[in-house]
Amino acid sequence: MNTRIITVSREVGSGGRTIGQRVAERLGIPCYDRELVAKIARESGLAESFIKENGEYAESAHAFLFNWSLGTGLESGVLPISDQLYLIQHNIIQELAEKESCVIVGRCADWILRERADCLNTFFHAEMRFRMDRLLRAYGEKPENPEKFLHDRDAKRKTYYRHYTGRQWGVAQNYHLTADTSVLGIDLCVELVLEAARAAGSAGQ
């Protein structure tokens, strides 16, 4: 394949977003992360804060059932807001991939673009200490219990991903490249993604 799209999935605080941004800068292509949220907000009319919280995270599998049980589901023929948001994101991500080379961070993009042969899927994770440190230093967040905060956020991403893709989040076989940023370092991870994007398709045995 000729890599045009790079998707970046990541544990919270692993630095995956930073890697996505740096890779995009090096390639001179856009990185869709916060810009994606703004785009979804414009097209859906939903608040950015709502999209941030509901476009990648799900409280639990029960939350989806609860949405349906409120009568916004099958009976009324209207999709619950979480499903509507997913569909809008889904369509925007497919349109972006069709239109231009780009990096897309999160939001099940690896799954949404799974039929494309020009897409390199990556996943980043890190040790808890590294993530807690980044949470504080890079994101400026100071939750009461950082470890619990990070575990909870991961669990919600996992639930969201499982619900909409049927796949398990973080399984190596779903990605072309995964790396531990706390051991390899963010700088090297940027280089690894660039090398992988260059090599993909010309792979020999």
Added chain:
Amino acid sequence: MNTRIITVSREVGSGGRTIGQRVAERLGIPCYDRELVAKIARESGLAESFIKENGEYAESAHAFLFNWSLGTGLESGVLPISDQLYLIQHNIIQELAEKESCVIVGRCADWILRERADCLNTFFHAEMRFRMDRLLRAYGEKPENPEKFLHDRDAKRKTYYRHYTGRQWGVAQNYHLTADTSVLGIDLCVELVLEAARAAGSAGQ
């Protein structure tokens, strides 16, 4: 950390073993794969063919229970042969890691050496077509149904790994680096492992 040990886990036919051998050659250190089987055979008195088949693969979780139920288990105070083999492998892998820098292919080495800070854990996987092709060309094996053969072998590795480590085989977070050899190519994967081994420990943010 200062990487001294590199463990290579892999889907059958992904080329992980080849990557391990090439990395070891480049670093001028031994690669323990078939050599490990021979070493285990010498120390255990078991046949190499038995070790190959039972040192990484398990029919099913029930097979372990069946072993116990044969009376070689708790009642007699003697461990079933599969557990004895695991313990011998476990001890040999720990001794090797203590003694010298090396690459170790398979056999739950990532888990066995999990307490070491000088160990880089990698995992390789590939698309089915690539693996079937390698099965035929690189290993010279011609099973009647190659796809079923590969699925079965993976399933047995997964069962074995789960039984002895309690972890899920192939989850990205268990490894410092994972890659799809069919998309990135074996040559690049060798370079990625070498770069990761060099960088590990000096990781910055």
